[in-house]
Amino acid sequence: MIDAGSHGEVLLRVNGLTVRLHSGNGLVHAVEDVSFSLARGQTLGVVGESGSGKSVMARSLMGLLPKRALAGGSGEILFQTAGGAQRDLASLPEKQLRLLRGPALAMVFQDPMTALNPVLRLSVQLTEPLRLHLGLDRQQARSRAIELLASVGIPDAAGRIDQFPHQLSGGMRQRVVIAIALACSPSLLIADEPTTALDVTVQKQILDLLARLQRELHMAMILITHDLGVVASRADHIAVMYAGRVVEYAPANTLFTSMKHPYTEALFNSIPRINDPSHTRLQAIPGRPPQLIDPAPGCAFAPRCQYAQPRCREQTPPVVTVADAPDHQHACFFPVSTIPGGRPHGR
Amino acid sequence: MRSKVADSSVVRSRAQGFSAAARQVFGRGFGPGFWIAAGWLLLVALCAVFADWLPVRDPIDPVIANRLNGPLTTNILGADGLGRDILARLVHGARVSVVIALTAVSIGMVIGGTLGILAGYFRGHFERGLMAVLDVILAFPWLVLLLALVAFIGQSLAAISVAIGFLWIPAYARVARANTLSVVQREYVLAARAMGASTLRILLREVLPNVILPVLAYGLVAMGLVIIVESALAFLGLSVEAPQPTWGGMISEGKRHLATAVHVALVPSITMFFTVLSLNYVGDRLRSRFDVRESNL
Numbered sequence: 001m002i003d004a005g006s007h008g009e010v011l012l013r014v015n016g017l018t019v020r021l022h023s024g025n026g027l028v029h030a031v032e033d034v035s036f037s038l039a040r041g042q043t044l045g046v047v048g049e050s051g052s053g054k055s056v057m058a059r060s061l062m063g064l065l066p067k068r069a070l071a072g073g074s075g076e077i078l079f080q081t082a083g084g085a086q087r088d089l090a091s092l093p094e095k096q097l098r099l100l101r102g103p104a105l106a107m108v109f110q111d112p113m114t115a116l117n118p119v120l121r122l123s124v125q126l127t128e129p130l131r132l133h134l135g136l137d138r139q140q141a142r143s144r145a146i147e148l149l150a151s152v153g154i155p156d157a158a159g160r161i162d163q164f165p166h167q168l169s170g171g172m173r174q175r176v177v178i179a180i181a182l183a184c185s186p187s188l189l190i191a192d193e194p195t196t197a198l199d200v201t202v203q204k205q206i207l208d209l210l211a212r213l214q215r216e217l218h219m220a221m222i223l224i225t226h227d228l229g230v231v232a233s234r235a236d237h238i239a240v241m242y243a244g245r246v247v248e249y250a251p252a253n254t255l256f257t258s259m260k261h262p263y264t265e266a267l268f269n270s271i272p273r274i275n276d277p278s279h280t281r282l283q284a285i286p287g288r289p290p291q292l293i294d295p296a297p298g299c300a301f302a303p304r305c306q307y308a309q310p311r312c313r314e315q316t317p318p319v320v321t322v323a324d325a326p327d328h329q330h331a332c333f334f335p336v337s338t339i340p341g342g343r344p345h346g347r
Numbered sequence: 348m349r350s351k352v353a354d355s356s357v358v359r360s361r362a363q364g365f366s367a368a369a370r371q372v373f374g375r376g377f378g379p380g381f382w383i384a385a386g387w388l389l390l391v392a393l394c395a396v397f398a399d400w401l402p403v404r405d406p407i408d409p410v411i412a413n414r415l416n417g418p419l420t421t422n423i424l425g426a427d428g429l430g431r432d433i434l435a436r437l438v439h440g441a442r443v444s445v446v447i448a449l450t451a452v453s454i455g456m457v458i459g460g461t462l463g464i465l466a467g468y469f470r471g472h473f474e475r476g477l478m479a480v481l482d483v484i485l486a487f488p489w490l491v492l493l494l495a496l497v498a499f500i501g502q503s504l505a506a507i508s509v510a511i512g513f514l515w516i517p518a519y520a521r522v523a524r525a526n527t528l529s530v531v532q533r534e535y536v537l538a539a540r541a542m543g544a545s546t547l548r549i550l551l552r553e554v555l556p557n558v559i560l561p562v563l564a565y566g567l568v569a570m571g572l573v574i575i576v577e578s579a580l581a582f583l584g585l586s587v588e589a590p591q592p593t594w595g596g597m598i599s600e601g602k603r604h605l606a607t608a609v610h611v612a613l614v615p616s617i618t619m620f621f622t623v624l625s626l627n628y629v630g631d632r633l634r635s636r637f638d639v640r641e642s643n644l
Binding site: 062100128129177181 | 552
């Protein structure tokens with residue numbers, strides 16, 4: 001059991017979440033036995049490469065996976081509602097879940113170019129959730145929407161609100177997407193690669209904005225990314241996902257100083273460093289991520305792992321807790337030995 | 348040097364600002380052809396609305412003395428085989444054409460569009476069943492189907508509108524379904540669900556506004572086709588009953604006099620030709636102007 005530690009009240013506790021999806025070629029084991037918990041006001045960074053199940057995991061938390069595609073799943077998603085009651089989102093009927101989406105749970109999407117409806121003015125898209133969930137009338141909703149736009153740093157919010165999405169730049173659009181997501185002050189925000197589609201200078205602005213709003217609203221956040229650098233300084237805990245499983249989970253600074261899983265290490269080593277001598281070769285992880293249809297037995301990372309042993313290909317390593325760090329877990333039979341204070345990089 | 352360059356670019360951009368404003372007023376991008384076509388359609392529409400008050404002769408009053416007179420004689424556009432004024436009959440016939448075109452297209456658009464959006468959104472058995480039914484309708488020879496419908500529900504203006512409108516349901520359902528399929532894939536639909544929007548709200552707020560533009564754009568082109576379909580019915584004597592003039596009926600009557608008085612069939616034919624051409628042209632230009640995907644916004 002992975003725990004967010006003792007900071008604050010636990011808002012979200014996920015136990016053994018497993019999601020199977022239909023695809024043209026068979027059953028996709030998209031999420032396998034994922035457990036974690038998240039306290040109010042904290043940030044969980046979820047890191048993994050494309051196809052590691054990050055987005056499916058995030059969408060299943062909100063019940064947004066299309067019913068047609070869903071081929072089964074298990075596990076609990078225990079969420080503390082504003083009233084103090086605990087709800088299992090995994091078994092909540094759609095109607096009740098819908099009432100939670102917006103005021104309790106919200107999501108920011110990867111591509112701001114497609115996350116806004118191109119034919120509706122921003123005012124319509126912003127006031128819709130306000131009127132639906134908070135029962136504001138047209139005038140109240142409009143002035144609240146202008147406040148929201150201003151709070152996400154859009155200059156001349158009162159003038160911008162009647163524009164269409166195509167009149168805004170990518171960074172501005174992502175700010176609007178964030179404003180919509182935060183319209184009803186959710187207690188959990190899931191940001192699914194919020195900066196992947198933006199250029200680097202805008203990325204920092206958007207991440208800073210999310211951090212500021214998170215502080216102001218005392219909201220928990222799940223920050224999904226494929227970029228370790230993005231979560232390094234912004235997440236309290238980091239979960240590294242591979243082939244639908246959380247292979248390592250630790251507080252952010254623990255993860256970077258004493259990583260245990262070879263995949264985390266490989267991911268870390270693949271980041272180019274500014275003080276490397278020029279012409280240093282980039283370290284890639286050899287091979288490809290495994291397909292998630294009929295996965296082979298054993299550790300999913302074994303075929304690409306430089307430390308793999310015969311046992312890794314036969315048994316799936318269970319999640320174990322590091323002896324001297326109660327909130328550091330990993331799923332590896334042969335955790336990498338670490339040197340405190342950093343690892344030698346390159347060979 | 349540099350400031351000069353900057354100055355001239357300011358001047359240029361200001362000049363562009365003026366001409367851009369002028370172009371907006373005069374509708375750059377549409378071209379004169381569009382405005383001629385639109386003007387023609389406006390004329391037809393005005394004729395249809397004000398037919399009873401326009402200074403034209405009685406369209407059903409036979410003046411035997413004028414029988415088969417050519418254009419620019421006793422009658423401006425000539426007279427038909429019974430000596431009725433062709434201009435008056437065209438003006439009054441426009442009413443039938445416009446009413447049928449509007450009603451039939453609206454029926455097809457509303458029913459077909461709704462079915463198509465529902466099929467595209469909910470998929471599954473409903474979609475498969477609906478598409479199968481629509482394929483059957485499409486596979487049926489449309490004229491035979493139309494004759495059967497008219498024989499069944501009668502030859503009034505309303506009945507013929509409904510019958511032709513029914514024929515348009517499959518086409519509209521397909522257009523709406525195809526557009527819905529692409530819209531529901533978009534992230535903004537997911538984003539709306541993530542903000543707690545119900546299915547009805549998603550259909551009305553997210554899907555409908557995105558599907559309605561291509562569906563509407565198809566409307567003018569469809570009206571052109573409806574006018575032709577109506578004239579085909581009239582040619583077979585199955586449209587609105589005589590003596591009410593219709594363009595198709597006038598062509599049909601004119602065919603008896605083709606050898607001696609070409610204008611009796613030719614004048615309504617040319618009128619219909621220009622009307623259908625204008626509908627297609629205007630419809631096509633509007634579509635490319637308002638289609639978000641084609642204009643590079």
